[in-house]
Amino acid sequence: MECHAATFPSEGDLGAPRPYAATYAFNGPFIDAYHRRLADSASNDPAALALFTGKLWWKEKIRGWLRIEDALKLYELAYFCEADILELGSFHGLSTTILASAVRNAGTGRRVFTVELDPVSCQNTLMTLRRQRLVGHVTQLCTDAVAGIERLAGQGSRMGLVFVDHAHTYEAVTAACRAIPAVTAPRGFVLFHDFNDERNGIGGDDDYGVLAAVTENCVPSAWEFCGVYGCAALYRLS
Numbered sequence: 001m002e003c004h005a006a007t008f009p010s011e012g013d014l015g016a017p018r019p020y021a022a023t024y025a026f027n028g029p030f031i032d033a034y035h036r037r038l039a040d041s042a043s044n045d046p047a048a049l050a051l052f053t054g055k056l057w058w059k060e061k062i063r064g065w066l067r068i069e070d071a072l073k074l075y076e077l078a079y080f081c082e083a084d085i086l087e088l089g090s091f092h093g094l095s096t097t098i099l100a101s102a103v104r105n106a107g108t109g110r111r112v113f114t115v116e117l118d119p120v121s122c123q124n125t126l127m128t129l130r131r132q133r134l135v136g137h138v139t140q141l142c143t144d145a146v147a148g149i150e151r152l153a154g155q156g157s158r159m160g161l162v163f164v165d166h167a168h169t170y171e172a173v174t175a176a177c178r179a180i181p182a183v184t185a186p187r188g189f190v191l192f193h194d195f196n197d198e199r200n201g202i203g204g205d206d207d208y209g210v211l212a213a214v215t216e217n218c219v220p221s222a223w224e225f226c227g228v229y230g231c232a233a234l235y236r237l238s
């Protein structure tokens, strides 16, 4: 297991591209063929990734905002995850597809729980998962992120990976940071999207407070910083 502490962005290079690097040890640059094909998923539409669906001649373009480095890290973390996985914010199911494909391909029987507030996005995610034949690996909760965390924690769920991608504001990400430990297994990973984004910086966008919320709430006594990949920051709970 490798951490990349030197990838923490300084104010001067916030938003500068950070390459994908492996956290887990595996042979070669990619885990399997699906992981390799993610690296070749760029589409002409900057708001979509064209994902390979397992047949070499067929790609499906799914709307979303993942960079290829984010997609590679999500797949790796889900593939090797030692417990179930929680996603906050699914939109059209781009990240949900990558997480569910990883647990299917790993064959570990892990489940992906995805929490989405918007009923239309819940429906779009379901349609994407149906087309990808991944419905059986995913449980959808169409509710608010913190409400979903509290419901799952109350049921005794303890996740090995939480992907936080429902909000950019300081308040919403702070609320998630405070709620997440209750639903996370010991030594569980949390991946925060939009952390390495210049809009979080001084003079940036007032609606962007991901970096401040994470660094103020995920304190070193309880959370270990493990690296930045694309625009996502990886932390691990103690």
Ligand SMILES: C[S@@+](CC[C@H](N)C(=O)[O-])C[C@H]1O[C@@H](n2cnc3c(N)ncnc32)[C@H](O)[C@@H]1O
Pocket (backbone or CB within 6 Å): 063, 064, 065, 066, 088, 089, 090, 091, 092, 093, 094, 095, 096, 115, 116, 117, 118, 121, 143, 144, 145, 146, 165, 166, 167
């Ligand atoms: C950036 S998009 C998620 C993108 C998705 N992860 C992907 O890979 O394409 C954020 C999503 O979070 C949802 N959302 C916003 N506020 C939320 C909340 N409080 N709880 C749960 N979902 C929320 C939005 O409806 C939207 O679909």
